[in-house]
Amino acid sequence: ITVEINELGRLELHIVGVSSGFSRINGRLRPLPAGSRLDPAAGIFYWQPGAGYYGSYAFEFISRDKKGALARTLVTVHILAGRK
Numbered sequence: 675i676t677v678e679i680n681e682l683g684r685l686e687l688h689i690v691g692v693s694s695g696f697s698r699i700n701g702r703l704r705p706l707p708a709g710s711r712l713d714p715a716a717g718i719f720y721w722q723p724g725a726g727y728y729g730s731y732a733f734e735f736i737s738r739d740k741k742g743a744l745a746r747t748l749v750t751v752h753i754l755a756g757r758k
Contacts, residue, residue: 678752681728687719689747691737695719698732698748707731721751728755 679685695712696703706712710721712735719735735747 675749681755685721689735692735695735698734728753
């Protein structure tokens with residue numbers, strides 16, 4: 675999944691069955707960034723990047739389908755600098 679938002683914009687991403695999420699930096703999983711929140715009960719990832727966040731950011735979300743199988747959702751967020 676690829677998403678574009680403007681600098682200082684807000685992202686709301688619905689992922690069915692999501693249980694955890696990570697930033698993917700240089701091929702390694704790291705905690706989600708400041709200004710983000712993952713709500714597993716609602717299946718929603720929220721992120722409102724602060725000033726100075728622009729460029730591309732990679733995320734990996736883990737979820738379970740109805741049969742309990744694990745699935746990964748890879749998301750790339752492109753933040754466009756200087757647009758409001």
